[in-house]
Amino acid sequence: MPDELLDRKSIFSVFVECKASLTRMVKRYSNRQSDVEDILQEAFLNVYSADKNTPISFPKQYLFKATRNLAVRENTKVSEKLTEYIEDSDESLLLTDxxxxxxxxxxxQEKELLLLAINQLPGQCRKVTQLRIIEGARMKDIAVKLNITVSTVEKHLAKGLELCDDFVREAILPASSDNEDVNNFPKQQGSVK
Structure with missing residues (x-):
């Protein structure tokens, strides 16, 4: 029994003797200062328990190795938790509707401006552009519906898109000579030329 007590004391005395070196080593591996003391205590308890089961031949080396391994493992746990937290928060931001x-x-506002531009188009051109852009109809279906050729649909659509583009450009970037505010729409006219 006194020999057992002497062995436990030797593990304790090795720990006390090497505590400053162990602390420096743990600080190199640990990201948080608050974990240093916890890691040292846990390492001591692990080594003490291991020595209780099977006597350790080289307690100083065993203590350093066990402490380093524990510090690395704890650092990995903290990194994983941080990574999981960041990933979870990123996903939650992306998943919001x-x-x-x-x-x-x-x-x-863009839709209203486009509708305003389409309404300024001449009759047949307006119908073709509205069916294609607003309703998403195919050119072949537009041709059948309006009883015109696909070629005519293409020409009306090209003209409508060009006139709509001009209208939108005027609305967004008014001519500098007009001294209009950028947010003001140009005055509506009977038709877009």
């Missing part, structure tokens, strides 16, 4: 109010407002 909420749309930015400014994006919705901009999309609505």
């Amino acid at each position: 909420e749309k930015d109010i400014f994006v919705e407002l901009a999309a609505q």
Whole structure:
């Protein structure tokens, strides 16, 4: 029994003797200062328990090795938790169905401007452009519906898109000679030329 007590004391005395060196080593591996003391205590308990089961021949080396391994493992756990937290928070941000109010407002304004531009087009050109852009109809279906050729649909669509583009450009970037505010729309006219 006194020999056992002497062995336990030797593990303890090795730990006390090497505590400063062990602390420096753990600090190299640990990201958080608060973990250093916890890692040292756990390493001591692990070595003490291992020595209780089977006597350790080289307690100093065993203590350093066990402490280093524990510090590395704890650092890995902290890194994994941080990575999981970041990944979870990124996913939660990406999974939200909420749309930015400014994006919705901009999309609505763009749609209104496009509808305004289409309404300024001449009759047949307006019908073709509206069926294609707003309703998404195929050119062949538009030709059948309006009783015109596909070639005529293509020409009306090209003309409609060009006139709509001009209208939108004027609305967004008014001529500098007009001294208009960028947010003001040009005055509506009977038709776009």
